[in-house]
Amino acid sequence: MSESLKIYNTLTREKEIFKPLAPPHVGLYVCGPTVYGYVHLGNCRTFTSFDIVYRYLNHLGYKVRYVRNITDVGHLTGDTDDGEDKIAKKARLENLEPMEIVQRYTVDFHTVMKKLNNFEPSIEPTATGHLLEQMALVKEIIAEGFGYESNGSVYFDVKKYNEKYQYGKLSGRVLEELLASTERENLRRELQGQEEKRSQEDFALWKKAEPQHIMQWESPWGMGFPGWHLECSAMSTKYLGKKFDIHGGGLDLKFPHHECEIAQSVGSTGEEPANYWMHANMLTINGQKMSKSLNNSILPVELFAGKHPLLEEAYSPMTLRFCMLQTHYRSTMDLSNDSLKASRKGYKKVINGLRIAKQLVYPETAENQIDSKQIEQIDLIISQLYEGMNDDFNTAKTLAALFELLKKINSLESGQIQAENLGKECFDNLIKTYIVFVEEILGLFEEEPADQKRLVESLMQIYKEAKQHKNYSQVDQIRANLKNLGIVVKDMKHKIDWAYEE
RNA sequence: GGUCACGUGGCCGAGAGGCUAGGCUGAGCUCUGCAAAAGCUCCUACAGCAGUUCGAAUCUGCUCGUGACCUCCA
Structure with missing residues (x-):
């Protein structure tokens, strides 16, 4: 199976057969969030997409080292390099230590990831935890002649880099055109403070900090902080090597972030970082990109609680995950009440099937009357499940096949297909494949019903009626059943209520 | 303005020169004490115009529309 996995490579703009550098090991680096605010749904989509990548590679038997960073310094606000650090700004606004900000939003990020059933990465390094590595990288870049110091800051010399290598190959940009375009932009905005740079396209490797700046460290170039693009280069190199297999991130990071990462790596080691x-x-939400700067973000908590003007009701984490899986990761995904409702139904259908699959037993004593046509169909569906995933992690395709497999499972349950007609091998394969794809590869699990309380309430209603009719055997039965669920009936003089068993 | 995507049935969404997913919705049938669930069937689409081809939703060109990036964003 592993030979046929194809991955769309942004670098070549083609689907390529995946060949790891050192099988069975795979190095996967994904640009994580800047933790200056709550993660929004857009962020979640990216990380869920790569969770699928991680899961499937694991399923294929690879030993994956999945590194996803936390950006806790260096990411500037505003349009220019003069902008304030995002973390520092938030800290100032909320009158907190920068690390309190980082802690708060990192915890939020982790909580949401967990709800969505995304695996934790193997390593989750932070920028502030790797300042030495970042400074070392700056030194290397300077030594190679691609970095220069200017007034306490260090910049990457894009023009010089472009003489030897090609800047912009990932995003398909030509330096001259970029320069023309930024010059025009700059004119329009009358940007100032760019005179430290030799060229508009140069980007900061290290920024000098003003005395009042609350996040700064000592460096060979004075007090300052690292540039945003630097951490990813430094940390991916540290944990995955100069060259590793897969580098991922949101499409909006392609330029300039990833382009700069490539320049930093090539500029210091001469090697492209990722294959x-x-x-x-x-x-998107109503056809527009969901982004913090556009102020149209919906937070996961808002979605899960149904508390947002755009939401008609609450949608569970698994509903959201399912919704994401129905769209291929390279397509834009538009979020709407309709699509979420449809996803909820689809998700529940899949989970009901999971329950059935786990309950179905092959009748050992039965006589086999093999239905080869049925077996053929099931084998075909199973191969389609893999085809979907192998085709650049096309979960939408896989899901289509999964529903076909589900029909077989439902037919087995309703007796429209007899298990013994499939033979033990096919039956086992069918059940196992379904469970593996749902739980292990797609990462869907059975959610506790959100309205469990209402279930209890309705049971309590029956209890009360039974009590009135003095149907005590039923009363005792309900009481015992609820106790098994950790709920005790409080049958008091004036009213009947329930409580969690203590 | 430059660069790059995309436009698929009532809705969401795969696909990618002939085999024309899947989910949701709607209609019908089977099963069923009723209902539900489940299974089966149906409604069958590819923005518009022109071209290439035996054949195009799929390739080419143009037009219209939408979005992304070019500036912080996953």
Whole structure:
């Protein structure tokens, strides 16, 4: 199976057969969030996309080292390099230590990831935890002649880099055109403070900090902080080596972030950092990209609680995950009440099937009357499941096949297909494949019903009626059943209520 | 303005020169004490115009529309 996995490589703009550098090991680096605010649904989509990549590679038997960073310094606000650090700004606004900000939003990020059933990465390094590595990288870049110091800051010399290598190959940009375009932009905005740079396209490797700046460290170039693009280069190199297999991130990071990463790596080591570049497409809301800067973000908590003007009701984490899986990661995904409702139904259908699959037993004593046509169909569906995933992690395709497999499972349950007609081998394969794809590869699990309380309430209603009719055997039965669920009936003089068993 | 995507049935969404997913919705049938669930069947689409081809939703060109990136974003 592993030979046929194809990955769309942004670098070549083609689907390529995946060949790891050192099988069975695979190095996967994904650009993580800047933790200056709550993660929004758009962020979640990217990380869920790469969770699928991670899961499937694991399923294929690869030993994956999945590195996903936390950006906790260096990411500037505003249009220019003069912008304030995002973390520092938030800290100032909320009158907190920068690391309190980082902690708060990192915890939120992890909580949401967990709800969506995304695996934790193997390593989750932070920028502030790798300042030495970043400074070392700056030194290397300077030594190679691609970095220069200017007034306490260090910049990457894009023009010089472009003489030897090609800047912009990932995003398909030509430096001259970029320069023309930024010059025009700059004119329009009358940007100032760019005179430190030799060229507009140069980007900061290290920024000098003003005395009042609350996040700064000592460096060979004075007090300052690292540039945003630097951490990813430093940390991917540290944990995955100069060259590794897959580098991923959101499409909006393609330029300039990933382009700069490539320049930093090539500029310091002469080697391209990653073989395969993968980009997850944007999530839109009413046809517009969901982004913090556009102020149209819906937070996961808002979605799960149904508390947002755009939401008609609450949608569970698994509903959201299912919804994401129904769209290929390279397509934009538009979020709407209709699509979420449809996803909820689809998700529940899949989970009902999971329950059935786990309950079905092959009748050992039965006589076999093999239905080869049925077996053929099931084998075909199973191969389609893999075809979908092998085709650049096309979960939408896989899901289509999964529903076909589900029909077989439902037919087995209703007796429209007899298990013994499939033979033990086919039956086992059918059940196992379904469970593996749902739980292990797609990462869907059975959610506790959100309205469990209402279930209890309705049971309590029956209890009360039974009590009134003095149907005590039923009363005792309900009481015992609820106790098994950790709920005790509080049968008091004035009213009947329930409580969690203590 | 430059660069790059995309436009698929009532809705969401795969696909990618002939085999024309899947989910949701709607209609019908089977099963069923009723209902539900499940299974089966149906409604069968590819923005518009022109071209290439025996054949195009799929390739080419143009037009219209939408979005992304070019500036912080996953």
